[in-house]
Amino acid sequence: MSKTNAGYFFEDYRVGQVLTHATPRTLSAGDVALYQALYGPRFALQSSGDVAEASGLPRGVVDDLITFHTVFGKTVPDISLNAVANLGYAEGRFLSRVQAGDTIRAESEVIGLKENSNGKTGIVWVRTKGFANGDRPVLEYVRWVMVRKGDVTAPAPETMVPELAEAVAAEALQVPEGLDWSDFDFDSSGEPHRFGDYAVGEVIDHVDGVTLTDPEHMMATRLWQNTAKVHFDVTARPDEQRLIYGGHIISLARALSFNGLANAQLLAAINGGAHANPAVAGDTIRAWSEVLDTARTENPSVGALRLRLVATKGAPGALRGEDGKYLPEVLLDLDYWAFIPI
Amino acid sequence: MSKTNAGYFFEDYRVGQVLTHATPRTLSAGDVALYQALYGPRFALQSSGDVAEASGLPRGVVDDLITFHTVFGKTVPDISLNAVANLGYAEGRFLSRVQAGDTIRAESEVIGLKENSNGKTGIVWVRTKGFANGDRPVLEYVRWVMVRKGDVTAPAPETMVPELAEAVAAEALQVPEGLDWSDFDFDSSGEPHRFGDYAVGEVIDHVDGVTLTDPEHMMATRLWQNTAKVHFDVTARPDEQRLIYGGHIISLARALSFNGLANAQLLAAINGGAHANPAVAGDTIRAWSEVLDTARTENPSVGALRLRLVATKGAPGALRGEDGKYLPEVLLDLDYWAFIPI
Amino acid sequence: MSKTNAGYFFEDYRVGQVLTHATPRTLSAGDVALYQALYGPRFALQSSGDVAEASGLPRGVVDDLITFHTVFGKTVPDISLNAVANLGYAEGRFLSRVQAGDTIRAESEVIGLKENSNGKTGIVWVRTKGFANGDRPVLEYVRWVMVRKGDVTAPAPETMVPELAEAVAAEALQVPEGLDWSDFDFDSSGEPHRFGDYAVGEVIDHVDGVTLTDPEHMMATRLWQNTAKVHFDVTARPDEQRLIYGGHIISLARALSFNGLANAQLLAAINGGAHANPAVAGDTIRAWSEVLDTARTENPSVGALRLRLVATKGAPGALRGEDGKYLPEVLLDLDYWAFIPI
Known part of the structure; x- marks a missing residue:
């Protein structure tokens, strides 16, 4: 043994x-297709090789x-x-x-x-x-x-x-080499909102909900060769529930955030994050975002939004209780920077 | 908001x-593989790059x-x-x-x-x-x-x-450029039946049944970036059922129709279609086809069959009740043209 | 009809x-990605094009x-x-x-x-x-x-x-042309154990368990165009259970066997195998292996292990009862040869 x-x-x-x-x-392209099937992202740059190329990036990013x-x-x-x-x-x-x-x-x-x-x-x-x-x-x-x-x-x-650091400094963000959004086609992305349209403090409800299933999170977790047994083995816990890999919730919430943040197409940094409560099959996930900060970059066509992305089960409400702890329906509280056309 | x-x-x-x-x-090839995993099609032209090439079409169609x-x-x-x-x-x-x-x-x-x-x-x-x-x-x-x-x-x-139009006219069907079935290998497709073997009025029972699951239709629906919430969110309906995207039933029924229509390898037209009743996880889908019409094309190796493809839950039976309405077990009634070797 | x-x-x-x-x-690469998502293998040679190339094999094997x-x-x-x-x-x-x-x-x-x-x-x-x-x-x-x-x-x-033959003779194993493990990077594979570290009679418990679901085995089985109806149609059996394709259990057990056999990276032969009992959704699969034989090959960097791979539901225990029959919790008893760096 x-x-x-x-x-x-x-x-x-x-x-x-x-x-x-x-x-x-x-x-491979197979991983990309599975990511599509598991989360349903619609960000144009990753969905279309033509949009990637028109943005100065390689097809298939x-x-x-x-x-x-x-x-x-x-x-x-x-x-x-x-x-x-x-x-x-x-x-x-x-x-x-x-x-x-x-x-x-x-x-x-x-x-x-x-x-x-x-x-x-x-x-x-x-x-x-x-x-x-x-x-x-x-x-x-x-x-x-x-x-x-x-x-x-x-x-x-x-x-x-x-x-x-409490957050990655805006100056430390690495804009992808060659990225050029000076002539970005907002028809392709599905929303007209660009850098200047977002204000610090703005909150966006991403509206849609997705009910979780076991086969989907297991397939996702295996795709990344993540072997933690609580995700796969119902005998690993007394309640016979498979705990869902926290990254599954990050990807679902990010895909939901398209609705209102369609042009925040590239991740720049992860400032912090908490998997506030575990998620299991049957939970219905919703998400909302708050604009925490905005910054220009050295690339005149590229801005950065610092966003809080919160995933909840059930209807979005408050984040923390009177005791300062996350409410039980909060699953994820993620603080990240994303790039968006100026 | x-x-x-x-x-x-x-x-x-x-x-x-x-x-x-x-x-x-x-x-990408990833989408093709997921389509394979979700529906199990066996039509030779799309299954094998060699068969596609031998038919005058590009590998990977x-x-x-x-x-x-x-x-x-x-x-x-x-x-x-x-x-x-x-x-x-x-x-x-x-x-x-x-x-x-x-x-x-x-x-x-x-x-x-x-x-x-x-x-x-x-x-x-x-x-x-x-x-x-x-x-x-x-x-x-x-x-x-x-x-x-x-x-x-x-x-x-x-x-x-x-x-x-009640149906697309046979003359309006677009035979793929370069398609040549004059020397088609019927061993590769699994059935010997060609254009001349089908007669108007003939009914084919496709025999097999497939029981639906939620993760599969959700993955399929996300793959096409279809965002309609009733497919994903159990809280969207009082019965807490996810309604299955009608196109999922079309693809399942088409894959089942291989058994009896293995050489009807390319779709030419959709004349009409009704999603007669909604489908949910747990339903077992069966399918039958009726030959509605046959037509030769300008390509001497390619014929066209006009087919009614009906998907039911439970055993196939009648299509409509005495009131002229679809019976509750009928899910799909699709009228289409397909190309088949002459 | x-x-x-x-x-x-x-x-x-x-x-x-x-x-x-x-x-x-x-x-295609899409099939490879689905295999990854369905079973979670981690064998380095198939996971990484770089490792394949460094071993003298083509990327994408x-x-x-x-x-x-x-x-x-x-x-x-x-x-x-x-x-x-x-x-x-x-x-x-x-x-x-x-x-x-x-x-x-x-x-x-x-x-x-x-x-x-x-x-x-x-x-x-x-x-x-x-x-x-x-x-x-x-x-x-x-x-x-x-x-x-x-x-x-x-x-x-x-x-x-x-x-x-009771087993494929060691001399009949076909070492892949070009395979060269004389300078294999054991850091990449995750375990240091090589040919000489395994002894006949040694038993390895692969520790982890995976609970089966219906959508996963159905997707796998369709990927291989396996059409046997008992895998898909709950009405095909009185107990309304879908029987799981035996090959699904082989792949799951093989992926679990990484833990202890990470360097047994290529299959050489299948000497015999029994699907001892049927598996259904909800069963939790575990696996253990026994080293049955070892052999050198004509390639000085490549050895072969003859392995018994047993998959069980519930905790691994004995294989056969007093009557000589497989115990009901035994699902698979597979006898195979694998190649491993010397």
Whole structure:
């Protein structure tokens, strides 16, 4: 039985340790079609090779969340196989665009450790980097998770809590090379709203709802080679429910956000995010967005919107209760930057 | 909230209005594989690049219903987001073949309007055209839908009911350029039956049944970027059932019709069609066909069969009751032309 | 109704008869992505074009079970449409590797017949061969099935039971041309275990469980154009359960076996196999493997492991009861050879 990978436990991590994640993966038009079938995105740049080309990008540029999920999936066997909770994201930046045919690999550096006072679990911070075709950086982000100790008698490591930016600075966003939206065809995207039409504080209800099913989230999660057993095995939990991979909710909410944000076509950064409550099959997901900030970039045709994207089950309402905690119907609270034509 | 698209209401349409539908889409081998997984077609020309090439067509020619669904899906946000019912099709013609890699766009012209006597809804007729890679026509058809009024006090438009052909004339069918079935390999297709083996009035029971599931029709419907909420959101209806996109039933019935019509490999026209009753998960679909007409074409190796394709839930039986209405187990009554080797 | 294919009955087969199976199929990156979504494999060689190339194989080499399912699916309309049971496999060999873009066809020769004493059914043995792009052999195997008689008064054929090897001899395994694992990157595959680390008799528990759903097995089965109705139609059985295609369990178990056998990356042969009990949606599948034999090949960088792969529902336990029969929780008992770096 010794050949089976049991995953890392809290005491197996050291600050400075670099984990080379296994099973690099070559993405294809098949992954793009499955992403379409599972989430139904309609952003014009990824839907149409003609629109991508007219924007100065290669045909077949994939949705940025495909990049995110692929990199994230690679990290699961080394980071979160024994995780109790996925606690947060910070300092996420999309560094270059991925096309069908690119081969993605990932590595993570442990940048923080803190044992919990119960002595049974601890928090691990990692900075993960994704690369295409060898060494072209495509994505980096910090994630922290609560991990079980395998041996509760293992001594606590020295506490090291990394300082993380509250948000990625607008100046640090990487506008894709060659992107030119100076003559963008707003008929192709389905909405006329451009950078200047959005104001800080504006809230957009994305209207539509989608009821979740088990086969869909399982297929999505396998597509990214994410092996966490709670997503697949009804015997893993007393309630016999499969917990849905948090990234599934991110992609569904992002696809719903087309309705009102059709021109926010590329992700630029992930400032932070919380999977506030677990989702299961049967839940009906709705989403709303709030404009948190706006910024011009060095590219005169490209602006950036900082957006809060909230996914709920049931009708959207308040975000937090009087105790400051997320309400039980809130599933996702994601803070990100997106690029939009000026 | 004003940025969210609420869709068109009946009073928003004018005869002669041209709607340029958004989100052009580049089809790929991924869409073809998903179509295979969702419906299980076995028509040799689309299954095998070798058979396509031997027939004088390019490798990777896609099922004509992929073309239909992609064009149809584009029209939903502008035509049927507030539709109460999809009433009919006419004058549908497949004008050229689509391959993986082609980018499909669509536009529709409003050709008829008639407010209903209740003053709350009206009927809208549109002629929709699909194009590949700019301006190559691939499909056109007329569809009419019943649409809600957004403002019941809006005045009724002048009534304009278009005259529509009962069926596409055999002479108007567009045989694909280069198609040559003079030396077709009937071993590859699985059945020996060719044009001359079918007689008007002949009825073919396609035997097999398929029980519907929610994840499958949702994945199919998203693949075509069809956003009508009744397909996805169990809270949209009092019975908490997701209604299945009518095109899902067309594709399932067409795939079942392989058994007896294996050589009717290309769609030529859609003469008419009714989604007689809604389908939901758990229904088991069966299908039968009737040969309505036969015609030779200007291509000596290519004949055309005019077929009625009927999908039912439960065992196939009669089509209409004594009152002339479709029986409740009838889901689809489609009248189309297909090409078959002579 | 005469145009509908009712399938072959026992009395329709003759020893020496060659069946050319219909609907050749061109595989694509879309099939590979669906295989990923349905089973979640992580074997590095098929996951990454870079790893394939570094191993001397073409980018886009597909999982060997995609080859198996595609060939198998082609045989169903001619071999097992009226089958009562799929009894066994023998002498299976993977002869060359399939890439996206290859067109697969199949033919079978009847090599044995034996009517059962009840006079209502009989056993048919066939040797099936799969070819790519015309005549390149990719796979061959013997399968035997129990088939119903259509006419119980038809005379029994002369009994002919073929002699079959208990296992494919190590010397008969076809190492893929060009395969070079002398410098394999074990970081990419996720486990350090190579040929010399496995010992005959060693048992590996693959740990994870996956709960089955109907839409997933139906999509998989359609992808291979396998039309056996018990997989799709709840009205085909009194218990209204869809029986799951046995190959679905093979693929799931093989994907689970990554955990402990990550470097056993290519299938070499199928020595035998039993679908011990049927599986239905809701069952949770687990798997374990036993090393039955090991062998070096003529390629100094490539070894072969003979493995028993067992899939169970519920926790793995014993294989057979005191009566020598498989226990009811055993679903699959597969005996195969795989290639692994030395």
